Amino acid sequence: MSVQATVVGLSEGPTLQPDAGARARRWAFPRSARLTIGLVIVGFFVLMAVVGPYLVGNPLTFHTAMLHAPTTRFLLGTTQLGQDVFAQLVVGSRGTLEVGFLAAAVATVVSIVVGIGGGYVGGRVDELMSLVSNVFLVIPSLPLVIVVSAYVHSTSLLPLILVIALTSWAASARVLRAQTLSVRNREYVLAARASGEKVWRIVIVEIMPNELAIIASQLLFSVIFAILTAASLAFLGLGNINSVSWGSMLYFAQNDEALSSGAWWWFVPPGLCIALLGAGLALINFGLDEVVNPRLHTATRRRAR
């Protein structure tokens, strides 16, 4: 629930750091150009994914112009089979963002449970959870995802999301655990414990809101990771090739010899969009960091004198 709320908040902006307080909000926005640029980029792609598919034609329709360079009719040219690359790009943005945000949401929920829950409860439970997340951190994820997809042979969305989430929660969990360890003995948490609040309530109501900025930042990283992983899988021909996404566009471009026929308009845009979206998400993250981590500020200000 709360993660969903964060996702929505990200595309809108001002609800981003409810914990940073009014002081932060007053100077953060005019100052952080990165945050603004990042929000504009991500907002653009979210808009494209939400509204875009209704505005362009069917991306799978075959036109008579095959492997045609960009024209006014086909803004980004056509594929080997005469499909409109621009329409594919727009429709593909939806599939790509869907997998990215959903997998990241699941991964974030897991990392909250393991990181904050484990960190707060402490003791054996924490040691075990921390060990498990460290193990997941060092086992390389993409080979695991590839092998699982090869075994499962599934083409539906849910297994894909779960597999990506399963391999990407560990880093966030570690960060959240470290933060929780420093928060768990603050007065307000002790007070909540003394007044007999339940563990889940302390974790969700007392601790989590204070780590929202970190959670948001980890969520953004997870989105980048999930989008890259899903695109890699689609590019390898695993997962669902028939649904249009930026990854599957690249798969078909590679397999239908877009390179040797010089059809740059086919394989350049999807990758560029992935990189741009990733850069946008990362910029939001750095903007957030500037707001939350005042040290980065003092340093620049001292020099600016």
Add this chain to the structure above:
Amino acid sequence: MHYVLRKLGFYLVAAWAALTINFILPRLIPGNPVEVLLARSRGQGAVPPQEARSLELLLGLGHGNLLTRYIEYLNQLVHLNFGLSITYFPTPVTTVIAQCLPWTLVLVGTATVMGASLGVTLGAVAGWKRSSAWVNNLIPCTTFLTAIPYFWLALVLLYLFAEIVHAFPLYGGYDASLQIGWSGHFIGSALYHAVLPAATIVISSVGGWLLGMRNMMVSTLAEDYVMAAEAKGLPTRRIMLGYAARNAVLPSVAGFAISLGFIVSGSIVMEVVFSYPGIGYNLLLAVQNDDYPLMQGIFLIISLAVLGANLLVDLLYGFVDPRTRLSR
């Protein structure tokens, strides 16, 4: 010493986890994979009689309870018996891996070290020159680099430098007309073929190192001990390297596991673009051919290699940061 033992213990647990995941995964296959595999192998030539049994053990699908199957599976691994590859039938999986592993190790290893040293150096400089508007405006652009999919950059480089400008070969790891060996021709050809793949890894990984190092450098420079060093009138060079960079680099080293995971994942897909004869390309071949023994072998070897690299860096970290050696 305690630090080393603790790290060794952790990586043993991690290796055990990788082995166990590898044991559990084949259970996800619908139907009876051993039958499917044998049927396919028979089409390619005679199957040795003990092969079915060996496959069952390896995939953990034999008879008996789970525990005995698990022990038999471990026993197979201890004897390095990964079965026969279906893609390269009847070559044993170990032989296939032994042939393709060096390609990936050398390529990814060298490129990772190059990308990391380049990124950390540039990051240190960018952090030092934090007042320069020019540098500060350039920094956000590197976020773009970090988000580029490796395989896409590989496609673009291939298009630019092999299709349009015929400067580099289109695919492969060496000139196929040459004999594999330690001859000058072969090594030259291998290097020539490695330029674009290595460039892909360096370009896509450098941004992450740079950003991490730059941010740490900026926060380290705000520390009091740096100001004290400045006040003492120490040479700039010494403050930058000995005081700031030395401390700022620690999180980059500590975060090596995550970075390496990214690089390995990216390289696997990148190899496919270049048809580079390494582990990643063969993993895809194995997946496409439902070659479960080869898939298992490659997953294990990648996991163990990454674990080994992380162990190495962790031990190195103990040297770089003496505080870790004080056991708590």
